[in-house]
Amino acid sequence: MIAAVAAIAVFGALALAIGTATRISIASGTGELARARADLAADAGLAIAEHGLVAGEDAMLGLVRGHEHQFDFDGSRVTIRISDERGKIPLSHIEGDMITRMFAQAGLSGEQLAIASDSLQDWMDDDDQPRASGAEAFYYAQQKIAPRNGGLLSVDELARVRGVGPVIAAKLRDSVTIDRDVLSIDPAYAQGPALAVLSDGGDLSPSALARQRETQGQQAVITITKASDFLNRPMTIAVDAEAPGGGHAHHEAVIVITGKAGRPYVIHAVR
Known part of the structure; x- marks a missing residue:
């Protein structure tokens, strides 16, 4: 019911925004309209997923287990x-x-691995002494940036670290988090890259080994069966929308389901 109401509201907003997007396209071409429609469809996907998680809908339960959900929204x-x-x-x-x-x-x-590893540690520590292959403030001065000397504020910030850059940061994007509630990797929910970080070929915990088997299609480990299983869990909703005319949009939100009627979920990040 909640998801249905949310969808109605989104459709209403879509109708108004499409009118605006149509006027934009008259002035700047159909490409703008296609991108606007994709953005609106992606926003609709976020709204439907958020409310579906709050309601504990079966479709959302399946998504948290690793499936994906596809549907058509205004074409x-x-x-x-x-x-x-x-x-x-x-x-x-x-x-x-x-x-x-x-x-x-x-x-x-x-050498590239040593530079990136030492430089990220230098970026986050609170001193100005570079590690053997690292970099501190002096290295970044010409770029007019400075090390954070603390935790990263975004995944995009990773690309600014010496030896990393946008290509490596993009490869890691889906495997890393800066969410304030996540202090360590939970093997029960980890995917391949995170499992590899936990142990370099050594013995993993029983839960990590079980998760590893699941990612290889051998068994199911994550058991999420009801709405309460979502509570107090930071989760990323990622939505891709492909609109007629070549428009594409990718929207993400990190939310935490609270179980409270007045504030059913909290948004940690939108990107």
């Missing part, structure tokens, strides 16, 4: 995916070997 094809932030690599709370394994999973090796 646009919308795909929704949901992932648990607790199964991702907490960028601001890992160090040493875990950072090295994370970058190795992204394809770095040798």
